[in-house]
Amino acid sequence: MPAWLLDLVWVLVKAVLLAFALLTTFAYMTLIERRLLARMQIRYGPNRVGPMGLLQPLADAIKSIFKEDFRVTAADRIVFTLAPIVAIGMALTAFGAIPAGPANSFFGLNPWVFDLDIGILAVLAITSMGVYGIFLGGWASGSKYPLLGSLRGSAQMISYELGQGLSILGLLMIVGSTNLRQIVDWQGANGILILFQALGFMLFLISSFAETNRTPFDFVEAEQELVAGYLTEYNAIKWALFQMAEYVNMITASAIMATLFFGGWRGPSFLGPIAEIPFVWLILKIALFLFLFIWVRATLPRLRYDQLMRFGWKFVLPLAILNVVATATYLAFVGSSPLWPLGLLGILAVIACIALSDRIRVLVNAPHKTGIQPGVTPTHNKAAGGD
Amino acid sequence: MRNKPHETEGAIAHRSEGGRNIEYVNALIMLVVGLGIGILAVVVSRILGPKKPSRTKLMAYESGNDPLPGGKERFPVHFYLVAMLFIVFDIETAFFYPIATAFQRVGIFAFWETITFVALLAVGLIYIYRKGVLEWD
Numbered sequence: 310m311p312a313w314l315l316d317l318v319w320v321l322v323k324a325v326l327l328a329f330a331l332l333t334t335f336a337y338m339t340l341i342e343r344r345l346l347a348r349m350q351i352r353y354g355p356n357r358v359g360p361m362g363l364l365q366p367l368a369d370a371i372k373s374i375f376k377e378d379f380r381v382t383a384a385d386r387i388v389f390t391l392a393p394i395v396a397i398g399m400a401l402t403a404f405g406a407i408p409a410g411p412a413n414s415f416f417g418l419n420p421w422v423f424d425l426d427i428g429i430l431a432v433l434a435i436t437s438m439g440v441y442g443i444f445l446g447g448w449a450s451g452s453k454y455p456l457l458g459s460l461r462g463s464a465q466m467i468s469y470e471l472g473q474g475l476s477i478l479g480l481l482m483i484v485g486s487t488n489l490r491q492i493v494d495w496q497g498a499n500g501i502l503i504l505f506q507a508l509g510f511m512l513f514l515i516s517s518f519a520e521t522n523r524t525p526f527d528f529v530e531a532e533q534e535l536v537a538g539y540l541t542e543y544n545a546i547k548w549a550l551f552q553m554a555e556y557v558n559m560i561t562a563s564a565i566m567a568t569l570f571f572g573g574w575r576g577p578s579f580l581g582p583i584a585e586i587p588f589v590w591l592i593l594k595i596a597l598f599l600f601l602f603i604w605v606r607a608t609l610p611r612l613r614y615d616q617l618m619r620f621g622w623k624f625v626l627p628l629a630i631l632n633v634v635a636t637a638t639y640l641a642f643v644g645s646s647p648l649w650p651l652g653l654l655g656i657l658a659v660i661a662c663i664a665l666s667d668r669i670r671v672l673v674n675a676p677h678k679t680g681i682q683p684g685v686t687p688t689h690n691k692a693a694g695g696d
Numbered sequence: 697m698r699n700k701p702h703e704t705e706g707a708i709a710h711r712s713e714g715g716r717n718i719e720y721v722n723a724l725i726m727l728v729v730g731l732g733i734g735i736l737a738v739v740v741s742r743i744l745g746p747k748k749p750s751r752t753k754l755m756a757y758e759s760g761n762d763p764l765p766g767g768k769e770r771f772p773v774h775f776y777l778v779a780m781l782f783i784v785f786d787i788e789t790a791f792f793y794p795i796a797t798a799f800q801r802v803g804i805f806a807f808w809e810t811i812t813f814v815a816l817l818a819v820g821l822i823y824i825y826r827k828g829v830l831e832w833d
Contacts, residue, residue: 313718320725325729328729328730374741375745376745377745377746377747378745380754381755381756384756393734394738396734398730398733400730401726401729402723402726402730405726422722422723423720424722431723451756452756452757452758456771457771460775463779464774464778464779468782470786471782471785471789478792478796479796481796481797542756542757545745546737547741550738619832627821630814634810637807637811640807641806642804
């Protein structure tokens with residue numbers, strides 16, 4: 310067997326292993342989420358199936374495989390089946406770029422599946438393809454609520470994708486590379502990037518919640534408003550695939566945040582050799598972010614749709630651009646040798662945002678006066694999702 | 697290629713590493729595995745599940761009523777506007793990435809270029825803001 314073929318086989322093995330690891334994490338995330346939500350509401354979560362409810366995910370999986378898989382008459386034949394496959398395919402692919410350790414640290418293999426020079430761009434591009442899964446799924450259902458859910462969902466996701474893309478630009482200016490390994494190595498040498506890009510991180514975190522459709526921003530499946538949004542007509546394994554895609558996207562978003570802003574697979578450097586252990590620190594950081602996702606779900610009510618869009622376009626986007634300009638100004642006129650004043654500025658900006666959050670909410674939510682007389686305003690078709 | 701004798705250091709480094717383009721093949725493998733798992737799940741479920749369709753079961757959801765002909769409603773033009781704005785500003789982001797990664801190497805020149813570009817787009821953003829495009833009612 311030639312060497313290159315052997316390499317490809319090992320990559321295939323790694324890809325399959327990673328996919329199964331992600332799916333297992335997804336399965337147990339559902340359990341952990343239910344248990345944690347339950348503890349936060351002072352009740353028990355699922356604890357009957359197996360010890361501590363540990364077999365609950367297995368029971369759920371078996372149930373969704375053995376359920377009847379039918380398609381409503383109005384649904385599009387091909388796209389209806391294709392949409393969940395696209396969603397899960399893209400979600401699983403994106404995680405392959407995350408480096409979990411230094412080169413050759415996974416039994417002599419590299420602890421990542423692919424390492425592109427355009428790393429973070431590729432990850433953002435692949436996760437963005439998930440929009441297609443949701444939109445086509447909603448459209449192909451041929452029904453009212455899925456269509457509304459997918460329309461709202463895709464508008465929301467593309468709006469926050471802008472903020473997400475712009476909020477990491479300051480970081481890229483500092484590091485000077487889009488390769489994820491180089492970003493991690495830079496942080497190993499100079500300190501984690503949240504210290505220098507606190508504002509960028511805040512915007513990225515908010516956008517990640519919107520991108521992965523989690524509560525405060527889960528408009529694609531706002532069950533009290535739209536039945537189950539794009540999932541209304543889905544059942545059995547296709548429904549499970551969409552759920553899988555959502556949770557895998559959440560895990561990927563956590564991994565990206567850990568890699569970009571928190572030093573990736575490295576631990577805190579004052580721990581010496583313990584900080585260089587691969588896998589462990591990354592998994593810890595991902596777990597922390599996943600806990601944050603669940604915590605926020607238990608805490609915050611959903612926004613209204615117009616509030617969400619105003620927030621994205623009037624707060625996240627301008628602030629991300631401001632962050633880019635501030636970082637660019639600092640790097641151009643002071644240089645990158647002392648970075649801490651820039652970091653201080655970012656942290657101050659975040660503190661200001663938190664302190665002024667009420668004021669900002671009023672500002673962002675106040676509808677802008679367009680100067681059009683009320684009588685002249687064209688009436689919108691309110692019944693068809695203009696909420 | 698006009699600039700062949702003056703290739704950048706990066707290009708030479710890549711060639712000496714012995715074809716880093718293999719990483720794109722690896723990405724493709726990951727994509728195939730991801731899509732494969734989706735297809736496998738759908739096929740297995742199709743084989744294992746019961747198949748007893750009925751007219752009522754295949755009706756779209758509408759609390760027992762026959763729903764309106766689905767997917768044919770017209771929806772507000774706002775969604776188009778947001779998509780168009782997204783395209784414009786995402787192209788902006790696409791132009792930003794190269795200048796961001798090369799920023800410290802290009803120096804003060806890149807800074808003024810960036811500021812000019814941001815200013816042009818800020819004018820656009822302020823215009824749509826004042827026009828009330830970002831409002832939902």
